[in-house]
Amino acid sequence: MHSRRTALAAALALLTAAPLLSACGGDSDAATGGGRPGTKKVDSIDIGPDQHRVRGRKVGSIAALVPAKVRARGTLRLGGGADSTAPLGFYATDDKTRIGSEVDLAVLVADTLGLKPAFEQVSWENLFVGLDSGKFDGVFGNVTVTEERKEKYDFATYRLDNIAFEAKKDVDWKVDGPADVAGKSIAVSSGTNQEKILVDWSKQNEKAGRKPVDIKYFQKDSDYYLALQSGRIDAYLGPNPSAAYHVASAGQTKIVGRLSGAGDALQGEIAATTKKDSGLVDAYAAALNHVIKDGSYAKVLKRWGLSGEAVKTSRINPPGLPKP
Structure with missing residues (x-):
């Protein structure tokens, strides 16, 4: 079986005969950040496995908002989209280290809550199956707030959609x-x-x-x-x-x-997603507002070229994309 990089290289060869830096990853075995072998950056974005992430520190008052059973476990079980693309969530140049803005923000939130993030990448539909079953405490996977989703899930926003x-x-x-x-x-x-x-x-x-x-x-x-x-x-x-x-x-x-992403009448927002009434949304919003205030949030978005999609504050269950 070909590696992700081999599959990606084959696709690029068909795209053009001229040399390319890369094509971004996707919902396939070509889900790397791209780049020729040895490439460590795409534009100014570091796509190597040694990320030197922006990290946070536990804030006791915010960590106390986490439900007792999650605090006792010590881990925050998070779902990520296996079909996400760079720079949101993708594989580094070693084809095994998961990197991207969604990963960095999730780590920053987990740090603030004093928990160790435990990631699992699954298909888009299985992100929600995982929330429904209790397998995941949350999803950082480019999920847009919608009125329909708000019936089953709680949201703490962290990026414009x-x-x-x-x-x-x-x-x-x-x-x-x-x-x-x-x-x-x-x-x-x-x-x-x-x-x-x-x-x-x-x-x-x-x-x-x-x-x-x-x-x-x-x-x-x-x-x-x-x-x-x-x-x-x-x-x-x-x-x-x-x-x-x-x-x-x-x-x-x-x-x-x-x-x-919400259409003409509303500015859509991307949010940390958790099962409705799980008790986690207040903790997520508080953690996000803390990192927004201390500047670490801005550093994460800047390193992935997403400063233009920053939110001024994390909102819980704001107006979402209308029902069809």
Whole structure:
């Protein structure tokens, strides 16, 4: 079986004959941060296994908010998305060390709570299965707050949720609203909020007498980018952090439009997610507000190029993406 780096290299070879830094990881065995063998950085981002993370210190008053059974265990069992992409969650150049902004923020929160983080990467749907079953105390996995999810889960926000349309570098095309994607072939990941927005935009186009969006789905990130490079799709709609990382690392694409992950009417927010009434959300929010105040939060976002998505305060269960 090929390693993640071998699989990624094969995908890049098909993308172009010109040398590339990398393509970002994805929901496949190509989930590394990219880079040729020996590469330690993509743009200014360190993708090596020796991360020298920003660490926090236990704050007794905040740690006391953690339910007694979790304090007694001493570990914080956290789910992360196996299909996340750089710079959110991906494998370092050693193909085994999990790194990324979501990992760093989770470690910082765990430090503040005086707990040892215990990570497990699972598929997107199994993040929620893990919360439902009690397997996970929380998820740091680029989860957007939605009104539907708030019925089963509690949220403590830690980043703005923005999504982006990524297209080939030479296109003369920008996306500001539904009309700009009418008749276009756009790839998106199934079950995501960006898919919901794209489906809604397609319906708006049809209602206005315009062509619907030709929505495409693939299994792997490498498949999305191969389709984009070959012209089989016009753009890929995904999380802004991943798109920005891929633009910086591969050099073949550009961002042609950005918007809130919650749609036009609301600024979406990404949040630490826990089972409703688990008793952990207050601890998460307090820990996040502490690290926001002491500056360590800003250092984490800066090192991953995400300063533009910082929140001023962590909010518990704010207004989320409306129900369909």
